[in-house]
Amino acid sequence: MRGRDYTARCREIGQVLSAAEKNFSAPAKCGGGAPAFIKPAPTAVPASCLSSPGNCVMRNTLGIAGQSIMKKGVHLLMESVITRFPPSPTGFLHIGGARTALFNWLFARHHGGKFILRIEDTDVVRSTDEAIKAILDAMEWLELTWDEGPFFQTQRLEIYREYLQKLLATGHAYYCECTPADLEERRQAALAAGRKPKYDGRCRDRELGPGPNRVIRFRCPQVGTTVLNDLIKGPILFDNAELDDLVLQRSDGVPTYNFAVVIDDITMEITHVIRGDDHVPNTPRQILIYQALEVPLPHFAHVPMILGRDRAKLSKRHGATSVMAYQEMGYLPEALVNYLVRLGWSHGDQEIFSREELIEHYSLENVGTSPAVFDPEKFLWLNAHYLRARRPESLVPLVRPFLAARKYPDKPADYLAKAIPTLQPRTHTLVEMADAMKFYLVSEITCDPAAAKKHLSPAMIEPFTKLIHSLEKLDGFDEAALEHAFQEVAAAFSLKLGKIAQPVRVALTGQTVSPGIFEIVNVLGKETVLERLRRGLDYMRGH
């Protein structure tokens, strides 16, 4: 579950930290005066890692912040949890994003904390209003309710500028006039020479001021080690020499993602950053920004990705990845939630979870470390499960749009509510249910010719005639009465019930596969049943 070198990393981290402490007392100079030492923020590493490396495998989801508060003697004041989900509105909400949102939501709800929705729209070119709406719709469909927001980064530019000034003033940031074309050229050259394609620091010490087409870069320490103490993966060490001076503000004055997230997470007082592990490489850079700003770190928890069948990052070519596409395919939100939560998280052998159970049991400790393959088969099974679990009446408004799309005649809700239970055990999605419902709704059924030929043979003329007679005499269509009538006919012709049921099924539904005969008769009602049986008779007689 945890990486094999986990303990080794814990041990290493102990060394790194003691080295960092030494540096702390005698800060070295680096570049343009930025501190070169690593100053682990109080929340960066659990105390257990420092004191006894062997113990640091104990993951504590609340992290050390809670503990340090306790140490100060404020026993009742536990750190309250604030999480966030920050999609960028460049497309619909996809499966992976939904799981991230769900994990954040669950974590916040479990701890009685807050869940914030933030729209990361700093990429003004690619962000669209449609995407924002699509994301909000999907969040609502999944009932991932947020307590604050949605906030928009483009409306917070003043805040970013303020922090940027601080970094500039303390020498942690500088202006750079390298053009994208130049940068690209140098990147390619570095790649060709087998070096890491990082920024070469050309403008680092030029002490440029503001100017047109200039960006602001972060002055990244080039010595030392940055520690990411991940709540899921454990400690991860990064050599600062691997990092480069990332752009904080574009030449058009809009901040970049890596800077905006940090500032937002600081100002929104986010305590736990739970996100996909494709963000791991960004994290040391972000940590360095926190440290330059001298603010405490939030806890980081990086959850493994969701992969497609071929074990590559899940994408469109693996099929539908949009949350709302699944709604259109007739999936239930509770099924998606349950499926998604089990991708990377578990609670013993339990497969089915109600919302309440999820909130009760969810914890970061039970999030796995290896990536998970999205399995449409299991998702379908779960959906079928939840379809069966629903009260039929609650399904009426959900199937209706699918019925309408098929242009089936509209029927009253109570009629649909009677038909639905007969289909619940036999269908996996609302789409299948709508399709299967056809014969309950149309006035004229379409009959499968092969089925008609096989089952509506002249031999059935007499049994059908007798059946019609006895059904005509029946007052109520309760199951017992129906069964009695059918058994009587069967007995009269010394046929097994199946011999008569199958032709009746074909006459009533046009198919050889359907819900139980008595169920169908009960839903359809006397009039329709008799009419269809008579039509069956007509067919047998060669009409």
Added chain:
RNA sequence: GUCCCCAUCGUCUAGCCCGGUCCAGGACACCGGCCUUUCACGCCGGCAACACCGGUUCAAAUCCGGUUGGGGACGCCA
């Protein structure tokens, strides 16, 4: 190329921290059977995995080292 992460049935996973209770448990899918008016549902049973190599140990899926494989990141995207 460089850095980082990951590794139990085909898939999702339990077990791994605290070695023996694991010739590895559950679920999906698949295959049988039962139930039965068709098809389902349900129930019962079956198939199927500790990536590899070393080390530590009386004992390793579990601890350590390495190898291989897979994935991710290296943007004035997020």
